[in-house]
Amino acid sequence: MGLLQGKRALVIGAGSGIGQATAKLFAEQGAQVVCGDLFGDLSQGTAQDITSAGGTAWSVVLDISVKTQVQATVARAVELMGGVDILVSTPFGNISMALEDLAEEQWDLEHAVLAKGTLFAIQAAVPVMRAQKAGVILVATASIFGDYGAFTHPAVFPAYGAAKGAQEMLIRVSAGMFALDGIRVCGVQPGFTLTQGAIKGLEDLGVPVDGFVAQAGAGMPMGPGQPADVAEGFLFLASDYASYINGYCLPVDGGSYAARFGRLLA
Numbered sequence: 284m285g286l287l288q289g290k291r292a293l294v295i296g297a298g299s300g301i302g303q304a305t306a307k308l309f310a311e312q313g314a315q316v317v318c319g320d321l322f323g324d325l326s327q328g329t330a331q332d333i334t335s336a337g338g339t340a341w342s343v344v345l346d347i348s349v350k351t352q353v354q355a356t357v358a359r360a361v362e363l364m365g366g367v368d369i370l371v372s373t374p375f376g377n378i379s380m381a382l383e384d385l386a387e388e389q390w391d392l393e394h395a396v397l398a399k400g401t402l403f404a405i406q407a408a409v410p411v412m413r414a415q416k417a418g419v420i421l422v423a424t425a426s427i428f429g430d431y432g433a434f435t436h437p438a439v440f441p442a443y444g445a446a447k448g449a450q451e452m453l454i455r456v457s458a459g460m461f462a463l464d465g466i467r468v469c470g471v472q473p474g475f476t477l478t479q480g481a482i483k484g485l486e487d488l489g490v491p492v493d494g495f496v497a498q499a500g501a502g503m504p505m506g507p508g509q510p511a512d513v514a515e516g517f518l519f520l521a522s523d524y525a526s527y528i529n530g531y532c533l534p535v536d537g538g539s540y541a542a543r544f545g546r547l548l549a
């Protein structure tokens with residue numbers, strides 16, 4: 284029997300990368316999954332992969348930065364599955380820009396997807412989970428960028444880091460606020476993970492993946508992660524094995540967080 288047998292999961296950002304791997308792993312572990320994404324062809328692809336493998340999944344299109352769309356998605360998930368036991372949010376935004384050059388619109392866009400999106404997901408999920416007296420809300424944050432920021436070339440992400448910090452604070456505040464309703468709220472902090480989003484982010488900077496990894500050196504002790512590695516972190520936190528873990532963000536980064544100053548010593 285799977286770790287999530289009988290559970291009903293909504294994964295937002297399920298069309299690619301970490302969200303896709305999480306949706307698939309949850310389905311393998313017995314959950315029904317509603318796959319939400321900004322791009323319908325991507326969420327549809329993930330849902331089809333799950334159903335082809337014998338699982339149960341549906342596809343929904345939404346923009347997590349639009350509150351009414353998040354509310355409608357949660358309502359649709361309830362309609363399809365009868366409730367939502369687990370909500371996972373993984374949309375990416377990764378505008379790289381030196382702080383002095385960062386335009387207000389870029390700041391707003393990053394915060395709309397990451398910070399407001401997380402707020403809207405929590406706001407939409409809580410009433411459903413409160414009525415069930417149970418639920419888990421999980422957010423992909425970022426290990427080093429969310430806690431310490433990053434200021435070395437080529438990875439200069441002031442808006443991303445600030446929005447990731449906002450996500451982490453929302454997790455902590457919500458965890459305390461909704462614990463008595465039976466709702467846990469946690470985060471997973473991926474290290475550098477080989478996804479379309481991360482690779483495109485580096486390409487936009489004109490940085491090859493190999494060069495980035497080489498530059499990280501001892502600061503990335505186990506090298507880059509795979510989406511499936513991070514999905515396992517989500518699985519653990521979603522499962523009953525994490526039933527007393529609330530309000531924390533779990534780094535799944537091959538030791539990058541622990542070794543964040545490694546590059547200075549290498």
Ligand SMILES: NC(=O)c1ccc[n+]([C@@H]2O[C@H](COP(=O)([O-])OP(=O)(O)OC[C@H]3O[C@@H](n4cnc5c(N)ncnc54)[C@H](O)[C@@H]3O)[C@@H](O)[C@H]2O)c1
Binds near residue numbers: 297321345426473
């Ligand atoms: N990949 C990494 O190295 C890494 C490292 C640290 C943190 N993270 C975080 O993990 C999460 C997932 O990253 P990924 O690498 O899998 O990204 P990805 O780009 O491969 O996948 C993100 C998915 O979210 C969808 N999406 C984007 N904007 C959306 C929106 N407004 N509404 C709904 N869906 C939207 C995209 O279409 C895509 O399918 C992100 O929050 C990212 O910041 C990733």
